[in-house]
Amino acid sequence: VYSFLPLGLRTLNKIVGIIREEMNAIGGQEVSMTALQDKKNWEATNRWDDAVVDIWFKTKLKNGTELGLGFTHEEALTAIMKDHIRSFRDLPRAVYQFQTKFRNEERAKSGIMRAREFLMKDLYSFNVDEEAHAKFYEQAKQAYVNIFKRLGLGDMTYVTFAGGGSFSKYSHEFQTLTDAGEDTIYVHEGKKLAVNKEVLNDEVLADLGIKKADLVEKKAVEVGNIFSLGTKFSDALGLVFQDALGKNKPVIMGSYGIGPGRVMGTIAEILSDEKGLVWPEAVAPFTVHLILLSNKKSVVGSEDTVKKVADEIYEKFLKRGVEILYDDRDATAGEKFSDSDLIGIPTRYVVSEKTVANGEVEMKDRKTGKVEMVKISDFK
């Protein structure tokens, strides 16, 4: 398990923010459910037994009542929705949350990419029939494509056909190419899609209209997964609605997950270089890293003009609402540069005696290393 420290938490929250925007854009409503799970609901779907689900963390109340720490929330939300869905007029619904999941994996690995406690965005859809569900499923798939594009992973992330479990023929995984991943997928560059090794067979190839010869084997990490659930949960828990003719019908459901922590690990894995992290601006903990190199010790109240210039630039960025990290430590230039590279904030500004003498500030791009001089008077 991992603790997120200040810089890492900012990045995690950026990722959460992007996912939230895209979920809201397809009509998602955010909720927050409890991690403590009621045994009754899970017995109804036959997922309480440790022999069936072997990743449960279970615990007990003082009075002996058994509880589980949720590893997903289909049961919990379906139970809630029974109070809110009566009629076809109550549909469709799409409900999501960012919530801590617990999975007692026999072997956690790869740092934050696979931990026993992790944050997950899980959205669940509720529709009147398969047709309405299929339409929403496509919207959700597109939202996922948008998310990974905004996160800077668009080019190396593939919609991947995977097993649908007992619910449907296929599910769709979003697989990002990296040797740090645990999955093996077969990529079809021309169609910009992939097939998980687990389901690669002649039938799948025929369904997708592709030839095996056009596929290339790659290592990848599963950053998202969307499922059609059919009526498995609504049948088991009795989530029904009355249609226009007054007839009871089970709600058609889907579930859609993304692990923000795993996404964060994937971005770090793919975009870093030998000097450290290289965050895309969309998820960087700060947009700007301002470094003060002063020849004098930064004593409060000193007449250090270089520091004054840096302080003013800092204030100006703050006023404009730019997220800026100001390194005014009394450390050597080399140490500050190294730390800056390591942290990976997209743009670095350096204010020093040398630059101030020319009325300038140095601007350096973390990703390209490109350096430009900017007039101090240009800072608004």
Added chain:
RNA sequence: CGGAGCGUGGUGUAACGGCUAACAUGCCUGUUUUGGGAACAGGUGACUCCGGGUUCGAAUCCCGGCGCUCCGACCA
């Protein structure tokens, strides 16, 4: 679940069964220094994971426990 390895100052490591457990780094004081992880000097910091055993003597060997890492299997 199968296999392998490891627990020593805050961190990373070293130490044949034998001297006061060493080195680097960090941290603290002072001087000095400031465009790519500075220099010098002084200082701080460890019941060697826990319990037992063998031995004149254990960080080191043996047994048990706890914890961690890695490989594989598993991962609706």
